[in-house]
Amino acid sequence: xxxxxxxxxxxxxxxxxxxxxxxxxxxxxxxxxxxxxxxxxxxxxxxxxxxxxxxxxxxxxxxxxxxxxxxxxxxxxxxxxxxxxxxxxxxxxxxxxxxxxxxxxxxxxxxxxxxxxxxxxxxxxxxxxxxxxxxxxxxxxxxxxxxxxxxxxxxxxxxxxxxxxxxxxxxxxxxxxxxxxxxxxxxxxxxxxxxxxxxxxxxxxxxxxxxxxxxxxxxxxxxxxxxxxxxxxxxxxxxxxxxxxxxxxxxxxxxxxxxxxxxxxxxxxxxxxxxxxxxxxxxxxxxxxxxxxxxxxxxxxxxxxxxxxxxxxxxxxxxxxxxxxxxxxxxxxxxxxxxxxxxxxxxxxxxxxxxxxxxxxxxxxxxxxxxxxxxxxxxxxxxxxxxxxxxxxxxxxxxxxxxxxxxxxxxxxxxxxxxxxxxxxxxxxxxxxxxxxxxxxxxxxxxxxxxxxxxxxxxxxxxxxxxxxxxxxxxxxxxxxxxxxxxxxxxxxxxxxxxxxxxxxxxxxxxxxxxxxxxxxxxxxxxxxxxxxxxxxxxxxxxxxxxxxxxxxxxxxxxxxxxxxxxxxxxxxxxxxxxxxxxxxxxxxxxxxxxxxxxxxxxxxxxxxxxxxxxxxxxxxxxxxxxxxxxxxxxxxxxxxxxxxxxxxxx
Amino acid sequence: xxxxxxxxxxxxxxxxxxxxxxxxxxxxxxxxxxxxxxxxxxxxxxxxxxxxxxxxxxxxxxxxxxxxxxxxxxxxxxxxxxxxxxxxxxxxxxxxxxxxxx
Numbered sequence: 001x002x003x004x005x006x007x008x009x010x011x012x013x014x015x016x017x018x019x020x021x022x023x024x025x026x027x028x029x030x031x032x033x034x035x036x037x038x039x040x041x042x043x044x045x046x047x048x049x050x051x052x053x054x055x056x057x058x059x060x061x062x063x064x065x066x067x068x069x070x071x072x073x074x075x076x077x078x079x080x081x082x083x084x085x086x087x088x089x090x091x092x093x094x095x096x097x098x099x100x101x102x103x104x105x106x107x108x109x110x111x112x113x114x115x116x117x118x119x120x121x122x123x124x125x126x127x128x129x130x131x132x133x134x135x136x137x138x139x140x141x142x143x144x145x146x147x148x149x150x151x152x153x154x155x156x157x158x159x160x161x162x163x164x165x166x167x168x169x170x171x172x173x174x175x176x177x178x179x180x181x182x183x184x185x186x187x188x189x190x191x192x193x194x195x196x197x198x199x200x201x202x203x204x205x206x207x208x209x210x211x212x213x214x215x216x217x218x219x220x221x222x223x224x225x226x227x228x229x230x231x232x233x234x235x236x237x238x239x240x241x242x243x244x245x246x247x248x249x250x251x252x253x254x255x256x257x258x259x260x261x262x263x264x265x266x267x268x269x270x271x272x273x274x275x276x277x278x279x280x281x282x283x284x285x286x287x288x289x290x291x292x293x294x295x296x297x298x299x300x301x302x303x304x305x306x307x308x309x310x311x312x313x314x315x316x317x318x319x320x321x322x323x324x325x326x327x328x329x330x331x332x333x334x335x336x337x338x339x340x341x342x343x344x345x346x347x348x349x350x351x352x353x354x355x356x357x358x359x360x361x362x363x364x365x366x367x368x369x370x371x372x373x374x375x376x377x378x379x380x381x382x383x384x385x386x387x388x389x390x391x392x393x394x395x396x397x398x399x400x401x402x403x404x405x406x407x408x409x410x411x412x413x414x415x416x417x418x419x420x421x422x423x424x425x426x427x428x429x430x431x432x433x434x435x436x437x438x439x440x441x442x443x444x445x446x447x448x449x450x451x452x453x454x455x456x457x458x459x460x461x462x463x464x465x466x467x468x469x470x471x472x473x474x475x476x477x478x479x480x481x482x483x484x485x486x487x488x489x490x491x492x493x494x495x496x497x498x499x500x501x502x503x504x505x506x507x508x509x510x511x512x513x514x515x516x517x518x519x520x521x522x523x524x525x526x527x528x529x530x531x532x533x534x535x536x537x538x539x540x541x542x543x544x545x546x547x548x549x550x551x552x553x554x555x556x557x558x559x560x561x562x563x564x565x566x567x568x569x570x571x572x573x574x575x576x577x578x579x580x581x582x583x584x585x586x587x588x589x590x591x592x593x594x595x596x597x598x599x600x601x602x603x604x605x606x607x608x609x610x611x612x613x614x615x616x617x618x619x620x621x622x623x624x625x626x627x628x629x630x631x632x633x634x635x636x637x638x639x640x641x642x643x644x645x646x647x648x649x650x651x
Numbered sequence: 652x653x654x655x656x657x658x659x660x661x662x663x664x665x666x667x668x669x670x671x672x673x674x675x676x677x678x679x680x681x682x683x684x685x686x687x688x689x690x691x692x693x694x695x696x697x698x699x700x701x702x703x704x705x706x707x708x709x710x711x712x713x714x715x716x717x718x719x720x721x722x723x724x725x726x727x728x729x730x731x732x733x734x735x736x737x738x739x740x741x742x743x744x745x746x747x748x749x750x751x752x753x
Contacts, residue, residue: 529676533705551705551736558707562675609745613718621708621744628743 046230075115075204079185080167082113083202090121090200091189106136107144113202117182118175120201121189122153124163135177137203151176162186162199172206181206266301266328273302273331276338278309281470289381290316292498293469295477297438303492304330304372305436306338310345313602313627314381314634314645317345320393320434320496321374324410333370337362337411341376347603351376352389352421355411359391363415371412375405375434382634382645384426384500389419394440397433398426400460431469431499433459438493442480445487450480469497516542518581522561524569529558532579543583545650552629553588553648559622560592560601560644568596568642586651592644599642601626602635653677656684665691668699673710682713689717691726701732706740718749729753 086109093102106119118137125131133149153159161168162184170184186201274296281293294307304323309316319341323330340361344354355376362372373393379386388403392410395402406420426432435455442450458479462472473495480493520535522528533554540550561577569575578593607620626633626646634645654677655670665688673681688696696717706714718728731753733741741747 526675529674530672533672533674548736548739552739554705555707555740558674562707562709607744609743610748611745613715613722613749616715616745616749618712618715621711624744625708625740 116202117205118203123198158184158186158201159199270301289501293473294496295473296494298492299489300327302331304334305492305494306334307496314632316379319376321372322436323372351378352419355389355419359411362412366412371410373410386426387423399463426500434496436494438491444484450483469499472497514582515584520579522577524565524575556626556629559626563601564594567599568594588648588650590646594642598637600635663694666697669703672705674707675709678709693725695727697729699731
């Protein structure tokens with residue numbers, strides 16, 4: 001329940017953080033690779049489908065080209081027919097050697113045929129015949145022009161092949177006179193004897209074919225464009241995803257680091273809060289009259305529940321509280337409340353006044369309407385008297401019975417509220433069990449609550465077993481855990497158990513075990529302390545007490561009696577001081593009683609014995625010596641009397 | 652039950668011997684007796700406690716008052732001959748550290 005020690009490091013584990021960061025990086029890289037692969041796959045699918053589209057398109061174009069070829073075929077036939085029709089006239093004019101008419105005729109025919117860009121007329125070379133050829137063509141403006149052929153036309157296929165047969169189509173070649181690609185249809189020109197005397201050719205421009213090729217190339221370009229565009233788009237998308245991923249990874253890392261920081265701070269806050277609670281059990285190992293145990297399990301790292309206790313002059317001050325809400329806000333108020341309780345109860349023994357002062361200070365500036373249910377008890381360990389005040393908290397259990405409590409109001413709700421004081425006497429051997437609603441309202445997964453019945457059952461069982469407070473809380477905790485199972489704890493769970501056992505010393509006066517009883521009445525006069533010393537020395541001598549213990553007892557009782565004379569009866573007021581004494585084998589007990597003004601020496605602060613001469617004040621030595629030399633001092637105001645009980649163990 | 656003081660002036664020292672019980676009842680007489688020590692004027696004071704049986708807070712207050720007076724004047728206050736019981740009272744109250752105990 002409580003941290004045993006707090007030497008665990010409060011610093012975050014940087015090595016662990018690095019590993020976590022690395023893991024984050026690796027996993028983000030894996031995500032990126034997966035995204036890239038996916039994208040590439042998509043691109044591949046896109047590419048394949050695009051390629052199919054292109055293939056389809058190319059097939060279509062091929063078919064188109066075939067039809068183009070048909071068109072070309074038709075063109076060729078036109079040219080062949082046209083040229084063949086010209087041949088008889090050309091042969092006749094050749095036989096007549098009428099060169100001028102021949103030229104004129106060819107020029108006229110050129111105008112009539114659009115597909116033909118020019119005609120070649122070349123004499124056959126050989127036997128004493130020189131090269132002699134003319135080229136009649138359309139110039140750039142479409143007009144008829146003439147040029148004698150000055151290159152060696154015998155090397156051209158249209159010439160050599162044209163000589164042989166009835167008509168020859170050459171391979172496309174670049175024209176010597178025009179920047180065009182062309183084919184030539186050539187045929188032999190024969191004389192009347194049937195001898196070939198010349199070759200006549202018609203040139204056809206290949207512009208149409210060039211245009212077709214250009215169109216095909218353009219189509220291919222246009223088919224590639226969607227692929228390039230798609231790929232570019234894909235790359236853009238990949239880049240976008242990468243940037244987004246990197247950003248979100250960075251954001252995640254920042255959020256993760258922030259979360260880690262908060263978790264670390266909460267862990268530290270948890271330890272600080274646990275350290276505010278009493279954590280040494282048993283808290284009073286050398287006392288046989290009281291035993292207690294406390295446990296606090298917050299639902300979150302920090303919570304608003306608290307308990308506290310301490311012992312002052314035979315009175316056990318204890319409290320249990322529950323701040324409204326949960327988590328950090330409740331924890332802050334809890335810290336405030338527990339220190340207020342500590343501070344106020346140092347000089348104030350009345351629980352209703354402690355609770356009222358806590359209420360006033362909290363209600364005054366309660367902007368956030370936080371409140372605390374609180375129970376404060378002051379148990380007089382010498383008598384078993386319990387004074388208590390409640391501020392809207394659950395009624396504690398005294399053994400198996402709930403302690404009757406006036407509910408009052410939770411503190412923080414209304415300033416100047418008058419909290420009622422209640423009191424009762426706790427029997428020796430009884431156990432006071434305090435708890436917060438986190439116990440009775442603990443829920444299991446069927447939304448059932450642990451309830452007070454289960455709590456009563458466990459209290460009844462442990463009480464019959466005479467279990468210690470630690471055992472009681474241990475069994476209660478176990479029962480709650482069994483009940484809720486795996487369900488998340490919804491509220492802070494806090495328990496405090498106090499077992500009260502009367503000290504033998506306190507029974508001395510009432511019980512037969514007191515071997516001897518003494519009584520002394522002194523008038524209010526400090527000179528009478530001499531009589532007191534003689535009386536005490538007598539008692540101690542009879543009980544066989546050592547001179548040293550006698551001196552210490554003497555000193556403590558003298559201080560007690562002198563205090564009464566000075567402060568309960570100030571300025572020479574008259575009155576008696578009653579001193580009763582009782583001894584048994586173990587204890588020496590004195591009860592100093594007076595009817596003067598209320599005066600509680602135990603409420604005086606202790607002197608600081610470490611101060612220098614200059615700093616030391618004259619007062620406070622009396623109560624200091626009483627505390628040092630007696631085993632217990634206890635003050636009560638009873639029926640208009642100051643009653644101070646001092647006990648000393650004599651063995 | 653008595654309390655007696657003896658005062659001596661030796662060279663540069665003022666010596667006061669206590670005898671019996673310095674309790675509350677005796678404290679007013681002791682206070683009177685110790686007044687002579689207040690005129691120490693830089694001379695050291697020796698409080699001889701060899702025969703002092705008992706001291707209560709009233710007596711301790713007189714000792715504290717004396718040293719508070721003597722210190723600023725440059726006087727030392729020595730306690731001699733304390734028995735164990737007395738020494739325990741001085742220890743418990745922190746007075747052991749205030750005085751020079753021989």
